[in-house]
Amino acid sequence: MRRTVAVVSGIGLVISAYLTWVHYSGDLALCIGVGGCEIVQGSRFAVAGGVPVAVIGLGGYVLIFAIAVLRLRDEAPAWADTAIFALSLAATLYVAYLTYIELFVLGAVCPWCVGVAVCSVTVLAVVSLELLRPWRT
Amino acid sequence: MSPPRTRAERQRVRRGGAPADAARPSGRQLAIAGLTAVVAVVAFIALSGGGSPSPLASVGPGVRQSSHVRGLDTAPITIEEWADFQCPACGMFARATEPQVVTTYVSRGQVRIVYRHFAFLGPESQWAAEASECADEEGKFWEFHDRLFASQAGENRGTFSKDNLKRIGDALGLSPSFAACVDSGRHAQRVRDETQAGQRKDVRATPTLFVQEQKLEGAATFDQLKTIIDALIAAR
Numbered sequence: 001m002r003r004t005v006a007v008v009s010g011i012g013l014v015i016s017a018y019l020t021w022v023h024y025s026g027d028l029a030l031c032i033g034v035g036g037c038e039i040v041q042g043s044r045f046a047v048a049g050g051v052p053v054a055v056i057g058l059g060g061y062v063l064i065f066a067i068a069v070l071r072l073r074d075e076a077p078a079w080a081d082t083a084i085f086a087l088s089l090a091a092t093l094y095v096a097y098l099t100y101i102e103l104f105v106l107g108a109v110c111p112w113c114v115g116v117a118v119c120s121v122t123v124l125a126v127v128s129l130e131l132l133r134p135w136r137t
Numbered sequence: 138m139s140p141p142r143t144r145a146e147r148q149r150v151r152r153g154g155a156p157a158d159a160a161r162p163s164g165r166q167l168a169i170a171g172l173t174a175v176v177a178v179v180a181f182i183a184l185s186g187g188g189s190p191s192p193l194a195s196v197g198p199g200v201r202q203s204s205h206v207r208g209l210d211t212a213p214i215t216i217e218e219w220a221d222f223q224c225p226a227c228g229m230f231a232r233a234t235e236p237q238v239v240t241t242y243v244s245r246g247q248v249r250i251v252y253r254h255f256a257f258l259g260p261e262s263q264w265a266a267e268a269s270e271c272a273d274e275e276g277k278f279w280e281f282h283d284r285l286f287a288s289q290a291g292e293n294r295g296t297f298s299k300d301n302l303k304r305i306g307d308a309l310g311l312s313p314s315f316a317a318c319v320d321s322g323r324h325a326q327r328v329r330d331e332t333q334a335g336q337r338k339d340v341r342a343t344p345t346l347f348v349q350e351q352k353l354e355g356a357a358t359f360d361q362l363k364t365i366i367d368a369l370i371a372a373r
Binding site: 029030031032033038039041042043044048049051078079081082083085086087089090093094097105106107108131 | 161170175182184257290294343
């Protein structure tokens, strides 16, 4: 289970890094008439509190991935479990909000953002199953 | 006690250590961490201005603005911008780059910016462009331009419906004839003609800028434009 979390959070990290690169490369600062990403990443919702949402995602996944790798060690501290649970819950809530904006405000979906959302939900689900299982038995 | 499940648990048991469950966070710890995460995300969304309209571009006082032109006719350098009011990249340019160009160059009479319609992203692009021409009849093209780019929210989803365009005009203090103008469609052909003129100039995407003869596709940053403009000024 911990390996699954590490792999999925690694995928999330790679996608967020790509989205951050796209944000700063200016590749989407152009309207060509097609593509949900140009609408989503060019929208006013792509920056929150002066920080690009892509950078927030990258920062979050750097933390989640680092903790997921730490948890692969046999003597991983208990705080790592608590931290990855809290971070993946925060990530899931935030991507839920962003997906709502995509679907119901912008009416456009960026597949890469959906990828990050799927990774967040998966990490939260696997971590929750792992941490909650002892109390079920 | 349940048998050890994970590698860590088995190794701990073999070493005579405590089972891994003992090192797991308690339900209380997880509940506190989860609650903290929820509060943090909700607070961040609320405080980061999620969903609030973008700030209006501010060009400052003293900048001459006439129909589709910001700056003096005598300015030696012209930036011709081909844009669509629904295009997010045009919004980025209008909100972030253009005010800096105006402050640094247009206000000093070195540059003028000319806006050209390239309304190609759907019916609301066409209606918004027509409405900007109606606003121009009352000398408020640029105010309307700034307001549209600050109001973007998706494409062809009603943000720039004719009713909403009329509301934006009302908010800017335009006269009742503005609404009649929007409904009349009397600027429709002009917008279509200008878009076709853009196609003849090989405009394919927005924003497309022509700094004198140099073509730039996409929302150029201020630094990119500064490099080009400074070189043109130095070459004069």
